[in-house]
Amino acid sequence: MxxxxxxxxxxxxxxxxxxxxxxxxxxxxxxxxxxxxxxxxxxxNIRRSGRYLPQLPLAHRSLSLWRKAEAMLGQDVEFRPTGHLRLVFGTIGLASMRSFIEAARPWGLVLDELDMRDVRTRFPGVGPDAIGASFSPEDGSGNxxxxxxxxxxxxxxxxxxxxxxxxxxxxxxxxxxxxxxxxxxxxxxxxxxxxxxxxxxxxxxxxxxxxxIEARGPQMGVTEPLPYRILPVVGVWGGDGTEGYLRQVERGNIVFGGGVERSQVALDPGHAKADPARLSLQLRKLLPLLPALANVSIIRTWSGCEGYxxxxxxxxxxxxxxxxxxxxxxxxxxxxxxxxxxxxxxxxxxxxxxxxxxxxxxxxxxxxxxxx
Incomplete structure (x- = not known):
């Protein structure tokens, strides 16, 4: 065939x-x-947390392949099972997290609920004003x-x-x-x-x-290298005003996204560009996740054409x-x-x-x- x-x-x-x-x-x-x-x-982001529940069998199957990717493809694609930490900043997010944890269990996804003492002990400097979090230890990121x-x-x-x-x-x-x-x-x-x-x-x-379907472009960015201390991917259970997501690569740079609306993209020619005017708002949205972002330089921003x-x-x-x-x-x-x-x-x-x-x-x- x-x-x-x-x-x-x-x-x-x-x-x-x-x-x-x-x-x-x-x-x-x-x-x-x-x-x-x-x-x-x-x-x-290689996450299963927060997914549409009937999509979880596909997500589980995919995660098993991410684990084999280096051996299967003959090169390191930087899959790192560092875990996925998702912070809670208010009652709406807390209810959303707990509802998902309960609903996802029959689908084969078990998430740990952490209180803030756990978060501060395990992930210092992350989400100091959060009231809780979920943690998915087998998820992570790739390049x-x-x-x-x-x-x-x-x-x-x-x-x-x-x-x-x-x-x-x-x-x-x-x-x-x-x-x-x-x-x-x-x-x-x-x-x-x-x-x-x-x-x-x-x-x-x-x-x-x-x-x-609509073509849209996310606003992505990366910082200068910082001391490497944030192991998991960090996100938010939404609804309480805090948005965005970030991760730190092994070289120390913080890769971030979210917090602002995705831009509309014309399919012809299909080129998506990051909007510099949105960057300051985006960083303000991300500060509750990682206050250290207030004092770093952004070295690159980018976007791309996604179908929604x-x-x-x-x-x-x-x-x-x-x-x-x-x-x-x-x-x-x-x-x-x-x-x-x-x-x-x-x-x-x-x-x-x-x-x-x-x-x-x-x-x-x-x-x-x-x-x-």
Missing amino acids: EVIVLGGGLIGTASAYFLARRGLKVTLVERNRVGSGATVASFG PRLIAPAFAAAAARLGAAIVEQVAVESVARTASGFTVETSKGSISAEVLLNTAGAWGAQIAARFGEAVP VADGLPVMGPSATTPGLFHAFGFSGHGFQLGPGVGDVMAELIAVGQTETPLHDFRIERFLPTAC
């Missing part, structure tokens, strides 16, 4: 790798460079700049063709499958996998499947209109942790016709006029 994968972010490259590992002939097509879109804009190129290189070693910097001019169903016309020629295959991110809805629309589906859930699974077409796009800023698992699931679904991981809530049929 031959498969064309449209889109070379983490989802597309992971899919190409797992498809090739199953012995399928794969051609991955990317309009820019592998990993240059939403993936490189990512914070690098968004390394993971998609690593999957692409590993897929290529298994025989996949990685085609970069090509414009997709048309996509059509044929008697034997699909033909994709690009600026570098025509590619044909029996199966088409749409992993085009924010552009994924445009591909789906060509086959009569409308998906309400109207209901906040991705589109995953087979097309509702076209045999041989599959979708995996619209991860709404939550796809980094899921990426390896999504690739594995889509490869399983394409190769054997079914998957053990539940995808019902992510099916594209939910947007069809007759969906119920």
